[in-house]
Amino acid sequence: MGHPELQAVILACGDGARLYPLTEECPLSLLPVLNRPILQYQLDLLEEAGFHRALVIAAEETSSQVFRFLDEYSGALTLDRVVTDGSLDTADVIRQARDKITGDFVVVPGDLICEKGHLLAAMERHRRRGAALTMVLREEGLEVDKKGKLGRPRRDDEDVDFIGLTPDGRVVMKAPLLDVEEAVRVQKALLRRHTSVSIGTSLMDVGLYVLSQSVLQHLEEHRFIGSLQDELAPALVRRQFAPPLPPAPSRTDQARGRISIIAPAASLGHGAPAPVAADYYNDMINKLNIAKGAPGGVAAAGAGDGGGGVCAVVLRTAADGGGYCRQARTLAQYSGMTKDLLEAQLQAKGGGRVEGLNRKDQTLIGEGCTVGEKVTCKSSVIGRGCTIGARCKINNCVVMEGARIGEACTIQNSVICANAGVGDGCNLNDCQVGTLHAVAAGTKAKGEAFTRSI
Structure with missing residues (x-):
């Protein structure tokens, strides 16, 4: 109507x-x-x-x-x-x-x-x-x-x-x-x-x-x-x-x-x-x-x-x-919205298969992603065409389309924007990485925003 x-x-x-x-x-x-x-x-x-x-x-x-x-x-x-x-x-x-x-x-x-x-x-x-x-x-x-x-x-x-x-x-x-x-x-x-x-x-x-x-x-x-x-x-x-x-x-x-x-x-x-x-x-x-x-x-x-x-x-x-x-x-509300809707998908009645949704790990992975060996992703959303290196731990994150994460990274409570890069061995907690920004290998940070302008 x-x-x-x-x-x-x-x-x-x-x-x-x-x-x-x-x-x-x-x-x-x-x-x-x-x-x-x-x-x-x-x-x-x-x-x-x-x-x-x-x-x-x-x-x-x-x-x-x-x-x-x-x-x-x-x-x-x-x-x-x-x-x-x-x-x-x-x-x-x-x-x-x-x-x-x-x-x-x-x-x-x-x-x-x-x-x-x-x-x-x-x-x-x-x-x-x-x-x-x-x-x-x-x-x-x-x-x-x-x-x-x-x-x-x-x-x-x-x-x-x-x-x-x-x-x-x-x-x-x-x-x-x-x-x-x-x-x-x-x-x-x-x-x-x-x-x-x-x-x-x-x-x-x-x-x-x-x-x-x-x-x-x-x-x-x-x-x-x-x-x-x-x-x-x-x-x-x-x-x-x-x-x-x-x-x-x-x-x-x-x-x-x-x-x-x-x-x-x-x-x-x-x-x-x-x-x-x-x-x-x-x-x-x-x-x-x-x-x-x-x-x-x-x-x-x-x-x-x-x-x-x-x-x-x-x-x-x-x-x-x-x-x-x-x-x-706000950033907190954006993360909360993602979490809410992810949980709604996981709890949807009927248990039908949602493309890319891993109910066990409560994670949605977009098409065309490359994920290395021994990677754990929990309570996260990974965008299309992302690359995640071996031995990474991703928890409660949003990783947007085309982002690249190196090997042996630990990233939690963070947002990685489209086409951004995170070098090998990084440890990021409660961080935001802006579009196209590259975080240097070995970076350890908490509560920081990385952008191309800094």
Whole structure:
């Protein structure tokens, strides 16, 4: 079933700066996961969700690589292409491509791999609510870290939001942590109009949005908005409780003038290794209910099922049946995404043979590889056409297409980029080797990045 009322937009234009040196020579959207580019997963997602057409936006600096990949695409989608300035942020990119967008639209970030059901759920909620913006939020589940402690995975501050949700899935607060100076502030209008709001930092905005076409006009009227996630989404959330905001010099200034209701930001510790203050704070804030005696019901402008508000589909943890939906914003997230999808292949029902998949060693080896004698590869993905010398030990690694690893190397928790070389007898732990870089024989390193520019 197609979706003639919705357009699909893929933001294949991110610079992937936080994934350096993996993105030094390879566009973010073409980084391989299980030997397939992330962009291929996104095209598959849109096909499976019933789309017939997609707009792919690429940065000028990497457009030739992205479009070369699209030239080889033979799927069911008709692909339109836009080239944009690579220095632009996401809202600026949408603003620049607005002439190509003729209705409500889906935005897929260039670093996302997501299951079809999550996108369909967001589209249905958007249609049913008549929302201005519908976002997909993923709950950060508890994980066991390297020290055996149970807690939420560490996230960079720029990936953390305070998000407030009503029981019916309306987003009534979205405040990036970096915009919170001393305390989280809540609009009085929110307290008047909602009987119960849960506020916390355990939900992660994955950047998968369904947007009303009217948002394009909002972007034109508020040209200071540069980011969809950090500026547009919070502005649309605030707009539910007040007339449209006039342009302002900074997001922090816009946040002033509201009442403080919870603990100071200094006590946060989101994702940190479980200090007492952080545990207490997160436990408290995730259970927080802001209750008013007034009856339920939404009086805000644009609220309710018919009025252009902001709503969300919340994906619970995989253990609760939440399914897969993650971004690869950082090196750790990229490695985690590879590990997640490799484990999913290994655990796939039916036990069918997957080309190159060694279930015993939990490793995927691409076609055309040359592997020497007495080599052990565990929990790793080896790209096409790689060469691995005799007596190597490869553990929990990604080795991309055409890489060459000499004899008697021990490499773990590392990423070796395409056509890179590692000399004989190297010992690398938690390292990244950039595209075409050659690591000298006998190198021993931990936590280093090797690139052609150093």
